[in-house]
Each structure stands twice: as structure tokens, then as C-alpha cells.
Amino acid sequence: GENVEQHPSTLSVQEGDSAVIKCTYSDSASNYFPWYKQELGKGPQLIIDIRSNVGEKKDQRIAVTLNKTAKHFSLHITETQPEDSAVYFCAAPPPAGGTSYGKLTFGQGTILTVHP
Amino acid sequence: NAGVTQTPKFQVLKTGQSMTLQCAQDMNHEYMSWYRQDPGMGLRLIHYSVGAGITDQGEVPNGYNVSRSTTEDFPLRLLSAAPSQTSVYFCASGRSGANVLTFGAGSRLTVL
Numbered sequence: 001g002e003n004v005e006q007h008p009s010t011l012s013v014q015e016g017d018s019a020v021i022k023c024t025y026s027d028s029a030s031n032y033f034p035w036y037k038q039e040l041g042k043g044p045q046l047i048i049d050i051r052s053n054v055g056e057k058k059d060q061r062i063a064v065t066l067n068k069t070a071k072h073f074s075l076h077i078t079e080t081q082p083e084d085s086a087v088y089f090c091a092a093p094p095p096a097g098g099t100s101y102g103k104l105t106f107g108q109g110t111i112l113t114v115h116p
Numbered sequence: 117n118a119g120v121t122q123t124p125k126f127q128v129l130k131t132g133q134s135m136t137l138q139c140a141q142d143m144n145h146e147y148m149s150w151y152r153q154d155p156g157m158g159l160r161l162i163h164y165s166v167g168a169g170i171t172d173q174g175e176v177p178n179g180y181n182v183s184r185s186t187t188e189d190f191p192l193r194l195l196s197a198a199p200s201q202t203s204v205y206f207c208a209s210g211r212s213g214a215n216v217l218t219f220g221a222g223s224r225l226t227v228l
Contacts, residue, residue, distance in 0.1 A: 009156065032215050043120070043206050043219030044159070089158060093215050103149070103174070104215060106159040 002027045002092045006107025013080050014115050021110045023090035024072040030092045033073045034104070035064060038087040048075070080114045087111050118142050122207050122220035129197045129227045137192040137223050139207030146212035148190040152176065152203040153222075159206065165190055166212065197227045 003026040013019050025033075031052040036044035050057045050064045050073065057064050061080075066073040077084055091104040123138045141148065149164035161174030165184040179201060181193040190209075194201060204224050208217040 004158075006158070034215065036217075036219075041221070043208075043221050044217075045219065046216055049216070103161060103164060104217065105161075105175075106151075108156055108158040 002030060002094060002105040004090060004092050004105050004107045006090050006110060008110060009108060010111045010113070012113045012115065015080060015082060017080055019075075019077045019080050019084070019112055019114075021075045021088055021090070021112070022072060023074070023092075023107050024070075025092045026071070027092070027094075028068070028071060032093050033064065033066060034091050035062075035075045036089045036091065036106075038089065038109075040086070044087075044089055077112075080112075082114050082116050085112055085114045120207055120209055120218050120220035122205075122223050124223060125221065126224050127226070129194075129225065131198060131227060133197050134193070134195050135197065135225075136194075137205055137207075137225070139190045139192065139220060140188050141190075141207075141209040141218070142188065143209060143218065144187060145209035145218070146187070147210040147214075148184065149174070149208050149217070150180070150182065150190070150192045151206045151208065153206060154203050162192065162205075194225075197225075199227045201225065202227045 006023045034049035037047045038044040048064050061078050063076045088110045090107040120141045146167050150162040151159040160176050163182040165171045171182050204222050206222050207220040210217045
């Protein structure tokens with residue numbers, strides 16, 4: 001199965017700074033890499049994802065980059081705001097060729113704190 | 117649409133007691149799953165279902181049972197609760213073949 005490692009476990013930044021969270025995965029056949037944001041008292045929510053046929057995807061202040069050779073992908077948040085404070089999870093599906101049906105393997109999570 | 121609804125939000129059990137965590141979705145998603153969230157361990161898959169009448173085990177299935185009699189509902193049963201099952205439980209659903217999951221708000225379970 002897939003093994004996903006996420007770093008750092010906690011990240012503290014000042015408002016306006018950038019934040020970067022990195023994940024590594026084990027299965028070179030994996031082809032879909034989502035990021036979920038979990039606000040306090042809520043369930044995780046998809047914020048951005050990337051497929052293996054592209055190297056970078058942006059959506060306003062957030063971006064995800066993928067390095068398939070090194071088997072890692074990263075979440076980049078620019079111009080951070082206090083409302084970005086949350087727990088962020090990366091994930092990867094089972095190997096391509098199988099029926100994933102959403103059987104995501106999640107990273108350990110990163111607690112991001114943005115100080116005003 | 118309500119999305120994914122979990123009940124109860126909070127529950128305290130004594131060791132050996134049984135209970136059922138309820139999960140319902142109104143999006144006609146074929147796929148439903150249960151995850152548990154523990155500090156430093158992320159979200160771990162307990163059981164999942166790809167449609168009514170079909171269930172399978174995830175990464176940490178021991179001590180939990182599930183059934184899927186309808187598309188909408190996917191209850192998680194603890195037959196004999198143990199302190200190691202103290203956790204926050206999340207139900208999620210998704211369309212068949214898609215990897216995007218919609219999560220419920222979670223159920224926090226404490227086993228004394």
C-alpha cells in the first residue's frame with residue numbers, strides 16, 4: 001500500500017509570510033495528490049489537488065507542486081492570513097490500475113498557525 | 117443538501133459497552149468510509165463501502181463493524197469499546213471512481 005509522510009508537524013508563521021508543507025509518498029504509480037484543510041471542530045475539506053500529468057497547480061494564494069522523480073509534493077500558501085490557521089493533510093490514493101474509490105492514505109497532518 | 121451528517125457529536129462510553137456511530141449522506145454517493153483521527157497519526161481508514169451491500173476493511177478495522185443496507189447510511193458499530201478506541205471519528209463519502217471525499221463534522225468518542 002501507499003505510505004505518506006508529511007512535514008512539518010507544526011508550522012508557525014507571521015501574517016503575510018509564506019508557508020510550505022511537504023509530503024513524500026512511496027508508490028511511484030500514484031497519480032493523484034489532494035490537500036485537505038481541517039478547521040477547528042470540522043471535518044477535512046478539499047482545498048486543492050494535482051494529477052501526475054502536471055507539475056504545478058495554483059488557485060489564488062495556494063499552490064501545489066509535484067516532483068514525481070523524487071516522489072514528493074508540496075502545498076504552498078502565500079500571503080498567509082489568520083484564517084489560514086488550521087490542520088492541513090496531504091493524501092495519496094492506492095496504486096494506479098486498482099479501483100481506488102477514494103481509499104486515500106493521509107499524511108500525519110500539519111498544524112499551521114498564522115499570527116496576526 | 118446537508119452533505120454528510122454524523123451523530124452523535126460527542127459520546128462517552130465505559131470499557132466493554134457497545135454503541136453505533138451514525139453516518140448519512142444525501143448526495144447519492146456510492147462510496148462511503150470511516151476514518152479515525154488520532155494526534156500525530158493523521159486519518160486512518162477503518163472500513164469502507166463501494167455501494168449498498170458491499171463493505172471492506174481498511175487499515176485499522178479491528179474492533180469495528182459496518183454494514184451498508186442503503187446508499188445513504190453507513191453506521192459504524194463498536195461491539196465492546198476499549199480505551200484504545202478513544203478518538204475522533206469521521207465519515208466520508210464520494211462518487212464512485214473519484215478520489216474527492218466529502219467529510220462529516222466528526223464524532224468525538226471517549227472510552228473510560
